[in-house]
Amino acid sequence: MENRKETNSAVDIPTTHCTDVESSSISDGTVVASSSWEKSRQWIRSIGAEEYGIERVPESRRINQSPWSLYIAFFSFNCCTTALALGYLGPTLFGLGWWDSFLCVLFFNLIGAVFPAIVTAFGHRTGLRTLIMPRFSFGWWPAKVVVLLNIFTQMGWAIVNALAGGDILFVVGGGKLPKAVCVILIGAVSIIIALFGYEYIHAYQRYAWLIMLSCFVILAGFGGSHFENIPMGSGPQETASVLAFGTAIIGCEVAWVPCAADYSVYMDQETNDWVVIACSYGGLFLSQFLLEALGAALGTLISSPDERFMRAYDSYGLGGLIEETFADRGSGVRGLGIFVQIVLSFSTAAVGVVSMYSIGLSFQMMTGKAVRVPRFIFTVVGGIVFLVCAVAGRDHLESVMTNFANICAYYLVPMTTVLLAEHYLWRKGFTYNLTDWNDKEKLPVGIAAAVSFTLGTLVAFLCMSQAWWVGPIAAAIGGSPTGTDISWMLAPAVTLAVYLPGRYWELRKWKR
Secondary structure, three states, X not given: OOOOOOOOOOOXXXXXXXXXXXXXXXXXXXXXXXXXXXXXXXXXXXXXXXXXXXXXXXXXXXXXXXXXXXXXXXXXXXXXXHHHXXXXXXXXXXXXXXXXXXXXXXHHHHHHOHHHHHHHHHHHHHOOOHHHOOHHHHOHHHHXXXXXXXXXXXXXXXXXXXXXXXXXXXHHOOOOOOHXXXXXXXXXXXXXXXXXXXXXXXHHHHHHHHXXXXXXXXXXXXXXOOOOOXXXXXXXXXXXXXXXXXHHHHHHHHOOHHHHHHHOOOXXXXXXXXXXXXXXXXXXXXXXXXXXXXXXXXXXXXXXXXXXXXXHHHHHOHHHHHHHHHXXXXXXXXXXXXXXXXXXHHHOHHHHHHHHHHHHHHHHXXXXXXXXXXXXXXXXXXXXXXXXXXXXXXXXXXXXXXXXXHHHHHHHHHHHHHHHHHXXXXXXXXXXXXXXXXXXXXXXXXXXXXXXXXXXXXXXXXXXXXXXXXXXXXXXXXXXXXXXXXXXXXXXXXXXXXXXXXXXXXXXXXXX
């Protein structure tokens, strides 16, 4: 089979990337060659979709994918209404002013983008998907728990993305197009693109951001004269609100950790790690910072002396605020506004694609038998479940979004702490025996990782402050009636304190 290499930044995936024989490796290391399996793979190849799933991509099958493509991909993933919706929660849900919302968006994104950016380098250096890497610290069985949590997380983010886009599309239709139909339309686009895999996702993201960013600039231009400079608060209540909003922002950035390396696995192994990390960091930070800042500015409209903005917010939420920014400018501008709203509604497909793609890969990591099933089958099944859930929750964007953004921080921060501690302290960089990735007898036992991850997550929940649960530590700190959320600060400290001695003991006892 031909091993193709490209000389530009376009992502063009080789016909096959794991083996030069017509067979398929499954999770237990055996090789299966069935006629039905091969026919399905041939059909996948014939439509230009990505053929394989979680199998390691060897060096012989890499391409000259430019690190710049990661900047474009991550910028495009986040150049969507979902980031806008997160930013507008600062004034609307957490009661912050303009400048404190802006500073939260700036500093918490600066911190949060570090973790997924570092993890991106695992892809090109190992050729392994992101959630295969926890096997080298968590071991075979505990790593499956992490994968299962990721399936629920990606399902949640897919719902958030569909709801954010559906809200705007519903407003464009004047309420005549049922919101359930709006959500299904947005979700269907994400599922279709995700079905085709790596090459098509990169191709879509390479151009989509240009259109999306142009529409956001238009929105900012017409909305600028309406935005309000809400004064910054002070005191314990302000501190609690800043930390709660910050937790949501950190959670949104850290949510990229379970899939960050998936988009660099075909990149040449010799590509400079720091260039990969820098490009990924730039795309992750800049996109979320710009869009969340614009969202915070939109959120200030609820304090506008013009009461039509509050009425629009009460009736249609974010979609109503966006519509009203174009409402008093004449028919020509109103027509432009409708076009912008339609584009922004479908912009959430850019990040919804990521969730659908990750779900397909995650199912294959759960059991060896699942690898025999083509990835796109799991994407279809996951897509159907997500659409049903999204339709059921179509009227609750704010609560769904804040819950999932925070839940990501509560368990992903401890998981990322274990992953990076193993990498930098025990493996001393990329010194993994990559042939062990599928051999549970050679992987770590995982006791240290499992215990530290569990305790770190437990501490995070004790420190959390949400509408549905206020942990005793958060409540004891005070600052507001619902306490102060310090989960993302305390959880990694506890995780690291338990993991380091536990891993030392584990290595002495089992030598792996």
